[in-house]
Amino acid sequence: MSEKEPNKIESLIEQDWGSRNHVQTLVLMMATVLGIYLCYRMVVPFLSVLAWALTLAVLFIPMQHWLESKLKHSGLAAIVSILLIGLIVIVPAIFVGEQLILQVLKGSQLIEAKVASGEWRHTLEAQPQLAPILDKVEHYIDLSGTLKTFTTWLGTTAGAIVKGSVFQVLGLCLVLYVLFFFLRDRQLALKSMMHLSPLSQAEMERLFVRVGDTIHATVYGTFAIAAVQGFLGGLIFWWLGLPAPLLWGLVMSLLAIIPMLGSSIIWAPAALFLVLEGNWTDALMLTVWGLLIISTIDNLLRPIFVGNRLNMHTILAFLSVLGGLILFGAAGIILGPVTLTITIALLEIWFNRNADEMPT
Secondary structure, three states: OOOHHHHHHHHHHHHHHHHHHHHHHHHHHHHHHHHHHHHHHHHHHHHHHHHHHHHHHHHHHHHHHHHHHHHOOHHHHHHHHHHHHHHHHHHHHHHHHHHHHHHHHHHHHHHHHHHHHOHHHHHHHOOOOOHHHHHHHHHHOOHHHHHHHHHHHHHHHHHHHHHHHHHHHHHHHHHHHHHHHHHHOHHHHHHHHHHHOOOOHHHHHHHHHHHHHHHHHHHHHHHHHHHHHHHHHHHHHHHOOOOOHHHHHHHHHHHHHOOOOOOHHHHHHHHHHHHHOOOHHHHHHHHHHHHHHHOOHHHHHHHHHOOOOOOOOHHHHHHHHHHHHHHHHHHHHHHHHHHHHHHHHHHHHHHHHHHHHOOO
């Protein structure tokens, strides 16, 4: 055997091992991608639960820190935190849900009575300016049938709220269960994410800060302000004796969450309804309250609640909320801005790395 033959055999063995390594790497990559995809599919049904649990964890971490310093045990502190958070969330939710159902039923009965007695038609016909308009509208739209349909919808909504409340309670219990581990094991989770992440520790810490600021800004800048607007709207409805103030206050809160809608969609038609009934004083009070108090409270509270935490242009914040609602459902109010924040932060990291590597 010549000297060249062993070298040839060794090169063939090396090529064989090299090809095996490539195949093994490819199989490992495919298995990893498949595993990530399957994990994603398993998490999707619980995405809303995880989003709300993460939001509550970020908001109540200061309380958890304080309890840990007093109780000297993270698990016991997390249990106390869960009990306090549940007391803060569940008790008001049960009371508001019960009152909401009652007001939906009363509102349905009130509208049904007005439709049956024809009182709404007499009110509109008493206005000379509106009588011709009413005739033209009824030529194209069956107002009586529309009102009856709306009444039926209100009645079925109350039943849907009762049925849905059972699932909401189960979902809330699941959120609190996940929240317990988010609070107790947060340090372990953060260390694991840093260990698995290709980003440096400084980049991960900066990313965590950006996500936390976005959650705070979204919750306080969206939910808190919307809740205040809904409360003020419901308060003026109650003061003026309008029906179902809690229901319409809640609806105004929900509309205030969605950009470009706002609570004026509710109080403006209510003011018009008061004008049609001849209650000019109440209509003027509602209009002034809506324009000067409800609509401007956002400009007053947003700098206090949000400040400079949400480093995002208005149009980007608007698109992230709407896009999040379309893609993720109700949890998209949180997931939309958080997803956009993470994406922007990653792009900034890539830009900074490439800038450092470019020759000066």
